Amino acid sequence: RRVHGRILAIGLHLEPFGAANLSSQPHVTARQVTIGFRVNHSNVARLVDRGPGPSEYSDVEQFKQLWGPKAELRRFKDGAIVYSCVWNMYPKDLIPQHIVSYLLQHHHQLTVPEAHGRICGNELNRLLTGDDEKGTDEGFAELRFVFGRLGELFRQLEGLPLPVNALHPRSASLRQTSVVAPVRNLHAFSDTQSKEALECSRTEINENVHEAVIELAPSSKWPSDIHAIQKLKTAMYLKIQEKLLEQFQVNCVVSLTYLDIFFEGFVFRFRLHYHKEVYLWSQTSPSLAAQLHRAFVLAPQLSTRLNALSADHPAFHGSARLAKRWLSSHMMSPHFGDEAVDLLVAYCFTNAKPFAAPTSSLSGFLRFLWLLHNHDFATTPILVDLEEERASQEIREKFETQVQSITKKPAIVLASVFELQLPCPAENILGQAWTSKAPTQVVLSRVCELARETHKLLVTRVMSPKFVGAKHLKKLFLPQLNHFDVLIHLDPETVANRHTRIRDLLKGRIKRGKTHKNILYKNLKSKVTHTPLMPGFSPLASYLAELDSRFSNFALFFADECGGTTIGVVLKPSSFVPKRFSVNSCQGALVVQDSEGTQIAVPNIIEVVADMKLLGKDLVRLVQF
DSSP: OTTTTSEEEEEEEEOOOOOOOTTSOOOOOOOOEEEEEEEOTTTTTOOEEEOOOTTOHHHHHHHHHHHGGGOEEEEOTTSOEEEEEEOOOSSGGGHHHHHHHHHHHHHHOOOTTTTSOOOOSOGGGHHHHSOSSOOSHHHHHHHHHHHHHHHHHHHHOOSOSSOEEEEEEOSGGGGTOOSSOOOOOGGGSOGGGHHHHHTOOOOOSSOOOEEEEEEEOOOSOSOSOHHHHHHHHHHHHHHHHHHHHHHHOOEEEEOSSOEEEEETTEEEEEEEEOTTHHHHHHHHOHHHHHHHHIIIIIHHHHHHHHHHHHHHOTHHHHHHHHHHHHHHHTTBGGGSOHHHHHHHHHHHHHTOTTSOOOOSHHHHHHHHHHHHHHSOTTTOOEEEOTTOSOOOHHHHHHHHHHHHTOSSOOSSOEEEHHHHTSOOSOGGGTTOTTTSSSOOHHHHHHHHHHHHHHHHHHHHHHTSTTOOSGGGGGGGGSOOGGGOSEEEEEOGGGOTTGGGOHHHHHTTOOOOOOOOOOBOOTTOSSOOOBOOOOTTOOHHHHHHHHHHHHHTTTEEEEEOTTTOOEEEEEEOGGGGSOEEOOGGGOTTEEEEEOTTSOEEEEEOHHHHHHHHHHHHGGGEEEEEO
16 A cells, blocks of 8 residues: 555565574564565556645545655646655666655664665666666667667668668667667767767777668569679668768768668667578578578567567566676676577566566566576477467477477577467578577586576575675676686776676776777878777677687687676587597697507697687787696
8 A cells, every 4th residue: 555556465474483492591582574575567667656635634644644754745737736755766666665665764763774674676786787776777768769760760761772661679789688788989979969979978999789670662673693682782781871971960881791870879780681582592501591580580570579578577678687697797608699598588477377477677587597497408498478478289289399300409499489480491490590509508507507506595695684785696696717627818908898897896896998089180181080989899709709610629618798808618528539640630639649559639738728829819818727
């Protein structure tokens, strides 16, 4: 009654009595009482609680007695004059906690959270923002608003060979599940937006890009040659760049395969999609066709459906961000894609029975950990129904039948219902569009063990009376580096998103990048400013890709792509097995003779690690065995 419909259910847990000594005198012991709330997400963010009007004398007295000085007579835009309570605080999901603290202080003189208790539920927010008091919903809302404005500009463009039908979001930031919240960048403003740019303090040169897909109006004039299609798409990028600059003064940078647009402090990377391109590639390269199908068909539709799921379950995007932060903090970023993690978290919301769906990011994160360490991934595939309409038995049987026909299954067989209803260029990608390459069975086993321990410790510590906040959970989000065979330490100044390092966030420190000013060359007559911004450039990701392509036969690589400065290397036991010397087996090998005089190749780990360091060049600061 007192929180006005913000809470659906309340649960009580009383700490049991401990063992008593029969020889001692009886005494009263303090016991901890834990009160759990399940919030109503449709009302939890309400800023104003309306009460009775001035003419309702008895109700007014009860309202004033309940809320004390918070009860104020206010006039609203609809003309109503009533008593009300206003809660001005951010993030809005903390309003119930603030109401409970206020009522306990006003009626019982209990200070919470201080001497008489504590309120928990948002302690892990610091791992996402670096600040317990501020949320990041505002950054995602700004990004969605700017993306919508950009869509309006595209629809108003004149002079294009084909009109733009729609812009489809693709990246995690456009579905509110990226670990690093979007922030406007000074260098991503156009010249006409200089006033807004002055208020922007972010100046990192390694800016995250927000990827989307451009859908053009259908036409029969597209060529049937694959290479001609690529050239035509590049020409279309140039035409879009010309028209955006001419009609709306929006700066763009054209590449052979994409178009970067700098608009109102954000960098958007667009790629054109031609629906017959996937079919043409399937005739010559099925693997590339499957990759294009995943990038241009599945990913945009997944983003759209996950945005709809976030509207029904506001705790989803916070839970997904915590799950990704946890995986990255344990250096599992290269082995779990954004889409795979989002689908696993979505499964915890759409398949929550016999429990109710999570209503907070902390409970959603706990469900994700529980799923990892309890689900039998080896025998049971995961089918996610994002629309929550209960997929028909026919669809489930079809999915299970096709999964059983796969000869080489990935460690996680994961799919959503809408994927089964789309034409597939290659039958063997069913259920493995997001997990075909990673994680491997060894990595999955490791993650499941980490999830089991994290879930146990997280529940124990949150329920502990000595719990003081995110710093108390520090151990759960720090990797054990002694489990790796080789550690490659990187120069922190070369790492993108270094301001989101887990150690700094736990300590409350946020280290932003250095300021880089535009360079104007004096010998140039035209006033051309050269922006130092490098959209989407991540030295760590590029280095990891090079290591994996050259040394995947020798080792597995682990890293934290959210500001981490260390790469963990686990050597594969199979790489230490001596092999008969041949041209194909001489890479990173030392040639010796066995007792029979036969030349065999033995892995030279010292040489392999030296090559890894040489490949990183100035990026690598230290290699530690």
